[in-house]
Amino acid sequence: MFKIVDKKTLSPSTKLVVVRAPHVAKRARPGQFVMIQIDESGERIPLTIADFDRRAGTVTMIFQEVGKTTMHLGTLRPGDELFAVAGPLGHPSEIALYGKVLCIGGGVGIAPIFPIARALKEAGNTVLSIIGARTKDLLFWEDRMASVSDELIICTDDGSYGRKAVVTQPLQEILMKEASNIARIWAIGPAVMMKFVCKATEPYGIPTIVSLNTIMVDGTGMCGSCRVDLKGETKFVCVDGPEFDGHLVNWENLLMRLCIYREEEQLALNRWLETTQGVIAAGGKA
Amino acid sequence: MEERRKKLNLNRVPMPKQPPETRRLNFEEVALGYTDDLARLEAERCLECKKPTCVRGCPVMVDIPDFIGEIKKGNPEGALKIIKNKNSLPGICGRVCPQELQCEKQCILAKKGAPVAIGRLERYVADWELHNGRRSIPEIAPSSGRRVAVVGSGPAGLTCAADLARMGHSVTIFEALHVAGGVLVYGIPEFRLPKRIVQAEVAYVASLGVEIRLDAIVGRTVQVDELLSDGYDAVFLGIGAGAPIFLDVPGKNLNGIYSANEFLTRINLMKAYLFPEYDTPIKVGRRVAVIGGGNVAMDASRCAVRMGAQEVFVVYRRSEKEMPARHEEIENAQEEGVIFKVLTTPVRFIGDEHGWVRAMECVQMELGDPDESGRRRPVPKPGSEFILEVDTVIMSLGNSPNPLVPQNTPGLETTRWGTIVADENGRTSKRGVWAGGDIVTGAATVISAMGAGKRAALDIDAYLKAL
Ligand SMILES: Cc1cc2nc3c(=O)[nH]c(=O)nc-3n(C[C@H](O)[C@H](O)[C@H](O)COP(=O)(O)OP(=O)(O)OC[C@H]3O[C@@H](n4cnc5c(N)ncnc54)[C@H](O)[C@@H]3O)c2cc1C
Ligand SMILES: Cc1cc2nc3c(=O)[nH]c(=O)nc-3n(C[C@H](O)[C@H](O)[C@H](O)COP(=O)(O)OP(=O)(O)OC[C@H]3O[C@@H](n4cnc5c(N)ncnc54)[C@H](O)[C@@H]3O)c2cc1C
Ligand code: SF4
Ligand code: SF4
Ligand code: FES
Numbered sequence: 001m002f003k004i005v006d007k008k009t010l011s012p013s014t015k016l017v018v019v020r021a022p023h024v025a026k027r028a029r030p031g032q033f034v035m036i037q038i039d040e041s042g043e044r045i046p047l048t049i050a051d052f053d054r055r056a057g058t059v060t061m062i063f064q065e066v067g068k069t070t071m072h073l074g075t076l077r078p079g080d081e082l083f084a085v086a087g088p089l090g091h092p093s094e095i096a097l098y099g100k101v102l103c104i105g106g107g108v109g110i111a112p113i114f115p116i117a118r119a120l121k122e123a124g125n126t127v128l129s130i131i132g133a134r135t136k137d138l139l140f141w142e143d144r145m146a147s148v149s150d151e152l153i154i155c156t157d158d159g160s161y162g163r164k165a166v167v168t169q170p171l172q173e174i175l176m177k178e179a180s181n182i183a184r185i186w187a188i189g190p191a192v193m194m195k196f197v198c199k200a201t202e203p204y205g206i207p208t209i210v211s212l213n214t215i216m217v218d219g220t221g222m223c224g225s226c227r228v229d230l231k232g233e234t235k236f237v238c239v240d241g242p243e244f245d246g247h248l249v250n251w252e253n254l255l256m257r258l259c260i261y262r263e264e265e266q267l268a269l270n271r272w273l274e275t276t277q278g279v280i281a282a283g284g285k286a
Numbered sequence: 287m288e289e290r291r292k293k294l295n296l297n298r299v300p301m302p303k304q305p306p307e308t309r310r311l312n313f314e315e316v317a318l319g320y321t322d323d324l325a326r327l328e329a330e331r332c333l334e335c336k337k338p339t340c341v342r343g344c345p346v347m348v349d350i351p352d353f354i355g356e357i358k359k360g361n362p363e364g365a366l367k368i369i370k371n372k373n374s375l376p377g378i379c380g381r382v383c384p385q386e387l388q389c390e391k392q393c394i395l396a397k398k399g400a401p402v403a404i405g406r407l408e409r410y411v412a413d414w415e416l417h418n419g420r421r422s423i424p425e426i427a428p429s430s431g432r433r434v435a436v437v438g439s440g441p442a443g444l445t446c447a448a449d450l451a452r453m454g455h456s457v458t459i460f461e462a463l464h465v466a467g468g469v470l471v472y473g474i475p476e477f478r479l480p481k482r483i484v485q486a487e488v489a490y491v492a493s494l495g496v497e498i499r500l501d502a503i504v505g506r507t508v509q510v511d512e513l514l515s516d517g518y519d520a521v522f523l524g525i526g527a528g529a530p531i532f533l534d535v536p537g538k539n540l541n542g543i544y545s546a547n548e549f550l551t552r553i554n555l556m557k558a559y560l561f562p563e564y565d566t567p568i569k570v571g572r573r574v575a576v577i578g579g580g581n582v583a584m585d586a587s588r589c590a591v592r593m594g595a596q597e598v599f600v601v602y603r604r605s606e607k608e609m610p611a612r613h614e615e616i617e618n619a620q621e622e623g624v625i626f627k628v629l630t631t632p633v634r635f636i637g638d639e640h641g642w643v644r645a646m647e648c649v650q651m652e653l654g655d656p657d658e659s660g661r662r663r664p665v666p667k668p669g670s671e672f673i674l675e676v677d678t679v680i681m682s683l684g685n686s687p688n689p690l691v692p693q694n695t696p697g698l699e700t701t702r703w704g705t706i707v708a709d710e711n712g713r714t715s716k717r718g719v720w721a722g723g724d725i726v727t728g729a730a731t732v733i734s735a736m737g738a739g740k741r742a743a744l745d746i747d748a749y750l751k752a753l
Contacts, residue, residue: 023507037464043556043565044464068565084464086501217556217566220462220503221688222472222528223548229539234532239690253539256641260541264567271562 001081005058010140011133013065014108015074016050021085022057024049030115031093031211031243034059035219037084038072045069046216046238048112049088059085062111062140068268075276089219090242093209095119098183100126102174103149104167104197106189107133110141112211113188118148120186126150128182130170132189136161168196179204186210187246191255198246210246212237214257229253296399299328301406306621310591313476313559316618317381322360325410329357332402335394340404343392345737348372350389350404357407362414369411370424374448374490375441375736377416377483378470380409383733384612416486426494427454432750435460435518436496437504437691440468441732442524442723444491445739446746450522451494453747458518459491460502465555468526470732472555473547475585477592478615481554505690510698510719519753520718520746523706524739527724528688532681533577537635542571542643546578546586546682553589571677572596575646577632578682579609584616586680587624598624599674603631603651603664629653629664633671635679645675685729695719703728712742720746 006018024034033048051060065071076082093116101120105113110131121127129149133139134157146152153170154162163170167189174182185208187197194210201208214226214237221239228235229250235241302318303309309316320328334351341350349368356365369376383389385405393401432455436447439461447457465471467484492498504510504525513521530545532538549568552558556566570593576586579602590598600619602609605628609616620626632646650670653662687704699707699715705728712720722738724730 023502027507041557041560041564084501086462086464086503087507089503089506217548217551218463220528221690222530223551224530224532224545225548227532227539234539239688253641256541257539259640260569261567264561264569268562268565268567 001083002085004076004078004080004082007076007078010062011138014062014138014140015065016060016062016111017073017076018058018060019082019085020057021059021087024059024085024087025052025054025057028052028054028059028088029092030095030119031112032088032090033219033242034061034085034087035089035216036061036073036082036086038069038076039083042072042083043069044084044217044219046089046213046219046242048211048242049115050111051115059087062108064108067265068272071269072272086219089238091240093119093186093243095123097124100128100181100183102171102182102185103127103129104171104185104187104189104193105129105131105145106167106187106193107138109187109189109193109211110139110145113186114141114144114148116186116188117145121148125183128174129153130155130167132156132162132165132167134158166196167193168200171197171200175200175204175206179206182206184209186243191251191258194246195249195251195255198249198251202247208246209243210249211242212244212249212254213242214254215260294395294398295331296395298331298400298403299324301403306623309477310622313592315480316477319413320406320410322362325357325362325407326360328403329354329407331395332358333394339392339394340389340402341392343389345388345733346372346740348389348408353411354402354404354407357411362411365411366415369408373408373736374445375487375732376408377412378441378479378487379733379736380405380407380412381479381483382474384731386613388733412483416483424452424494426452429456430454430750432456432519432753433458433517434520434522434746434750435513436522436524437510438462438468438524438526438723438725439466439488439498440524440526440723440735441470442526442725442735442739443468443522444488445736446522446524446720446722446743447496447739448491448494449740449743450746451491451496453743455747455750456495458497458499460504460508460513461498461500462503463555464500466498466500468524472551473582473585475550475554475589477588478585503690505694510691510695510716514718519750520720522712522739522742522746523691523714523719523721523725524723524735525688525691525721525725527685527705527729529686530681531683531686533632533683535632535634537637537643537646538681540635540637540643541641542569542677543635543679543681546576546582546680547685549586549680550582550589553593559589559593568593569678570595573676574598574678574680575632575674575676576600576680576682578602578684579604579611579628580682580684581611581615582684583680583682584611584619584624586682587619588622590678590680591622591624595678599627599676600624601627601630601632601648601674603629604653604661605629608661627674631664631666632674632679633666636673643677643679645673646679648672648674685724687725687728691725710741711745712738713745718749 558568651664723735
């Protein structure tokens with residue numbers, strides 16, 4: 001069992017948990033993830049390691065409440081325990097001195113982009129960052145991102161904070177102004193966002209690294225649920241990724257595969273909301 | 287001679303089974319096991335040969351006539367002790383060993399009629415223990431002060447760990463998943479091998495003092511070299527051949543196309559058949575095609591039946607005679623209504639506008655000259671293409687070794703198929719590292735993995751004593 005030692009609410013639907021998992025913290029590197037399972041009947045879901053503290057033996061995960069498992073996770077409190085935390089999984093980000101790099105985080109993707117931006121900065125790169133969300137409430141870690149970026153652009157879809165724009169708009173402007181100066185781009189966020197970032201950067205030939213969020217079961221290369229099509233070649237996101245050259249990704253297939261369990265997810269969510277609503281309203285935990 | 291022959295009973299005592307129409311609708315065990323009386327009746331058939339040929343057929347050399355003798359005497363406890371001397375997982379082997387190719391094939395009675403039902407008797411003894419509480423606590427040698435890391439908790443790892451613990455070594459198992467048991471928990475379905483049996487066997491291994499560390503992925507969470515430098519004197523790799531193979535034809539990534547590993551893992555390990563009580567979903571349509579002809583394909587097709595599919599096809603490129611699945615499992619599947627389409631192979635999957643598989647184009651095959659495996663090679667018949675409408679496809683084409691450990695372990699030699707090179711005692715090219723089971727042989731059997739775990743344990747013990 002893995003104890004939750006801290007929990008924060010970053011926005012109404014974005015939460016942070018710090019979990020004691022020394023075996024993961026010991027080796028964790030930016031870009032890697034864990035598979036967690038809340039209880040024995042729960043689903044195994046992947047979450048990116050947003051931060052880690054080797055000395056304390058803890059890892060931090062930031063998640064958006066989108067369905068049953070993430071909402072359930074959101075009701076847990078310090079002292080509660082998770083049934084399983086396995087990791088660190090996937091290949092770490094390839095951190096090196098590239099020169100000028102651009103880090104783009106959309107929505108909950110701000111969490112995983114932060115340790116990458118920090119590591120890139122530490123490696124001596126000039127870090128340009130763009131973070132965006134649908135609305136002001138969903139933004140978080142502006143201060144952290146600012147602390148590791150030479151320049152930080154913030155945007156919201158509805159203009160409630162920062163620029164009123166989606167992240168690809170400032171990206172286009174940067175590309176027009178100084179594409180040849182940008183050595184490498186990282187983009188993490190919803191699949192659709194990553195797809196459009198890649199479309200924008202492709203004509204300029206700038207290597208664009210994305211972190212793919214396919215549906216996983218084991219996370220160890222055993223099932224193939226997480227497979228993606230990279231220009232005709234099948235790769236497993238959990239062991240070959242999660243980061244890939246975004247220009248090779250078959251986005252249509254990826255987006256389609258994310259919808260496989262739409263109906264079941266809705267059913268699970270409704271069922272969970274029904275059984276917990278009373279409890280939550282009464283101030284208890286689920 | 288006449289006298290003797292008369293006494294020979296050439297027909298085995300049948301084992302009660304759930305009838306097909308009932309079992310199609312549940313995940314409970316199909317074969318119900320012998321009662322005390324049935325077991326003794328069947329045991330009576332054994333001649334207790336002085337030079338028992340059956341033992342030679344068993345990869346771990348269970349003392350078959352001796353344990354059957356105890357059943358005859360109405361002493362399952364004694365039988366259990368004898369079996370456990372050689373085989374720490376009898377409840378599992380009694381159920382899933384391909385006995386018809388192993389112990390029972392070599393039984394002297396097989397020459398004249400049906401061999402003694404050794405597997406069923408073994409299962410009977412293991413079940414007796416399960417109902418009556420743990421009886422046999424084996425002797426454990428005094429502590430050697432040596433530590434061994436066993437990677438993977440499938441049959442190879444569990445056996446190796448159990449044997450080493452009994453020899454007095456301190457053993458830690460590292461398992462990637464949240465449950466121990468390997469294929470026994472994530473692959474083989476509940477209706478063939480109830481998970482409580484696996485749990486009981488795992489608990490037995492733990493009762494010998496073996497520490498089981500779950501959620502620990504070697505190659506990621508910890509490296510083999512770290513284990514060796516952090517105080518483990520030897521490492522055994524029993525990591526299985528766990529990576530799925532997909533048929534490389536157009537449309538293979540459409541929605542509704544699973545690897546057998548994913549399909550079975552969702553159902554068995556994550557209990558998707560109990561969704562929504564359990565959170566992990568699975569989607570099984572009305573017409574399901576399982577591609578392949580091995581035990582895994584039988585398990586997948588029988589799971590699909592139980593998940594409510596209306597028609598389930600097993601699509602296999604050779605003829606039924608070449609199917610690698612156990613005869614008993616093919617029969618079970620057929621009884622449950624699975625339709626076999628042999629000499630057929632898909633050439634492409636066809637999707638609808640939402641990316642879901644709707645049909646597959648197949649081609650008929652005929653058998654040509656024998657290939658390297660000695661089986662006749664299937665060749666497509668030109669012009670025989672046809673469309674089979676299906677909304678779920680399960681690819682059951684075998685597994686290749688998971689590269690996580692080999693890739694992260696310098697000095698560990700692998701073959702060009704990715705299996706780890708090891709001698710008959712499991713020694714690898716790397717000092718202090720042994721390997722056994724599917725990761726060495728490619729997909730094989732539970733009992734052969736156990737045999738490999740046993741031989742490695744002996745060799746590791748000798749190595750540790752010489753340190
Ligand atoms: C490598 C990786 C890292 C990730 N990191 C983060 C992160 O740091 N923070 C975060 O909020 N989310 C992250 N995700 C996505 C996260 O795993 C899903 O949001 C979560 O599984 C949703 O589960 P649910 O039960 O709450 O929602 P559901 O209602 O089950 O699903 C909502 C959506 O989440 C996706 N999803 C469902 N089940 C799974 C599954 N088993 N595995 C993966 N995706 C699934 C599907 O697209 C689905 O439509 C990551 C995904 C991957 C692959
Ligand atoms: C569906 C199915 C049905 C089968 N039916 C039968 C049958 O009826 N009879 C029969 O005899 N055989 C059967 N087999 C074959 C048999 O199950 C295998 O040959 C046997 O399980 C191999 O044992 P193993 O110990 O080598 O590996 P596995 O059972 O595969 O166990 C390997 C274990 O190692 C773990 N692991 C892998 N990588 C790592 C890592 N990096 N770090 C930590 N842990 C790791 C895995 O999670 C797993 O738990 C079947 C196989 C399948 C898939
Ligand atoms: S372990 Fe398997 S092969 Fe050996 S006697 Fe038992 S059933 Fe037969
Ligand atoms: S060969 Fe057959 S009859 Fe002889 S001891 Fe073995 S099981 Fe009994
Ligand atoms: S999640 Fe199973 S192979 Fe990647």
